[in-house]
Amino acid sequence: MNHTRKKLVDELMQEQELGALIFWRPEELVMMLGYYPLWGLSFLVYTNDEKPVLFVPQAEPDDVLPPGIEIKKFPWGELSPINPWNVLFEEIQKVLDSKNITGKKISFIQERGGTTPCRMSGETPLLPENLINSLLKINNGNFKECDGPLLSLFEFKTEDDLKGIKIAHKVVGKAVAVFEKNAVPGMTEARLAALIEFEIATAMEDSAIFSSKGWPQVQSGTNLVYGGRFNRSTAKTISNGDHVMLELAACVNGYWVDITRTIAVGETNDTQKEIFKTVQEAQQLAIKTIRPGISMAAIDTIARTYIENAGYGKFFNHALGHHVGFRYHDAGQGFSPFSAGILKEGMVLTVEPGIYGEELKSGVRIEDNLLVTKDGYELLSDY
Known part of the structure; x- marks a missing residue:
């Protein structure tokens, strides 16, 4: 992750008193990691402890993944009765628990008015209809709305x-x-x-x-x-x-x-x-x-x-x-x-x-x- 970008994000988290940020839209992942997802279903859990975690679907090719970051896969793209989204939300919660985020607020951009296409731009696979509500329930619902400050990150290019x-x-x-x-x-x-x-x-x-x-x-x-x-x-x-x-x-x-x-x-x-x-x-x-x-x-x-x-x-x-x-x-x-x-x-x-x-x-x-x-x-x- 670019040092200047990390500094900007860490300062935002400190100002807003946040414990973690979640990013998933393709343009957010390009901004944060220089990572342009193939499927458009990857989720970054960012904490300012030098150890952000990127969750990617099982079907995401390994050769597109960004270096120098912990990668965890969830079972989207597998032929299985398991709901991959429930697995993802549970795993995100485990990461937050392991980093002692409980008690601190998390944030993510709720509304964006569309998004850039992923590399599979013929059709971006559907995110779950309850995505925002499910993410809002993570961390015991301890969420802070920061759309304005988070969107301002896009204005600066490193x-x-x-x-x-x-x-x-x-x-x-x-x-x-x-x-x-x-x-x-x-x-x-x-x-x-x-x-x-x-x-x-x-x-x-x-x-x-x-x-x-x-x-x-x-x-x-x-x-x-x-x-x-x-x-x-x-x-x-x-x-x-x-x-x-x-x-x-x-x-x-x-x-x-x-x-x-x-x-x-x-x-x-x-x-x-x-x-x-x-x-x-x-x-x-x-x-x-x-x-x-x-x-x-x-x-x-x-x-x-x-x-x-x-x-x-x-x-x-x-x-x-x-x-x-x-x-x-x-x-x-x-x-x-x-x-x-x-x-x-x-x-x-x-x-x-x-x-x-x-x-x-x-x-x-x-x-x-x-x-x-x-x-x-x-x-x-x-x-």
């Missing part, structure tokens, strides 16, 4: 996290090159998206990459008028004079990238050129202002005001950006007019202004990922 995120960006950079090369007249949105997805999937041929998945959405021409509301690829054929936009989520070794690129195919009209230039300049103005201590609402205002002054304010219909790295959209306040967030060193966020509208018959978004550094920012998506 050096180990950044290594993983930068590997993901290398993969995405190659996928963007495929997009730029193949966004040509006669290519369909669907086929272009498939080429991009193929490039990301085959990144696993690199021995350093054990999981690589992409979710590209390509929109072109008049389909872009909806780009601020939703993104989806269709059978539409790309034509000369189209703007073509790639909205891309990618997860590599459990770390997430969220970028958008818009390019012109052939000669675009004056309005298209103007909205592209406006979005590009608004983004650059916002990015140049990023540094610790600046309010997130102020960053949003910089980009939004520039677009408004150019006459396109009503066509910028979403927030400027959000946290990213452990999820496609990480927990934490992002860049929006209503944000109370303040930029801090170690945050990774998107900056993604856009202009779209039926009156314009087109649309543009440019999205990059940035790390907030001690004195400013580092552009992670420099491709």
